[in-house]
Amino acid sequence: MNVISNLFDPKCIQLELAARTKEAAVKELVTLLASAGSLRADDVDRHIREVMAREKISSTGIGKGIAIPHVLVAEVNAITMAVGRSVKGVPFEAVDGKPAHLIFLIIGPQGQNNEYLKILSTLSRYLNDRAFFEALMKVETPEEAADLVKERER
16 A cells, blocks of 8 residues: 555655754745645644644654654644755754754644554654665655655555
């Protein structure tokens, strides 16, 4: 089953984030989801606040250059994801103290906990493969990133 590749929409992949802070990265990725039509533009500020409130509970900087900010909200109908890459890195209060170079923002509807947890688990497993992480760091287009994930799922 294509748990992750279905979420890797090239319109929702930013290969060089402008953001230099956690909140700016979250804002950039939520805005990207809205501009791609995955979220309502009217809900952008609310979703930024919800993700940042979730971050205050526990940082989603999982270390090794990866952050997976995520939240379940009432206002969306389906799980959606935006991917941001930062060569310089974004401080994300990761457990290893290192900046995040790949940030996967996931927003899903309340009540879809099982699917949501499956996505988080699968994404974490893929990213534990350092070769996969390095390949994502080297892609030159959002389409290449999406293709890389499809290949990984085969």
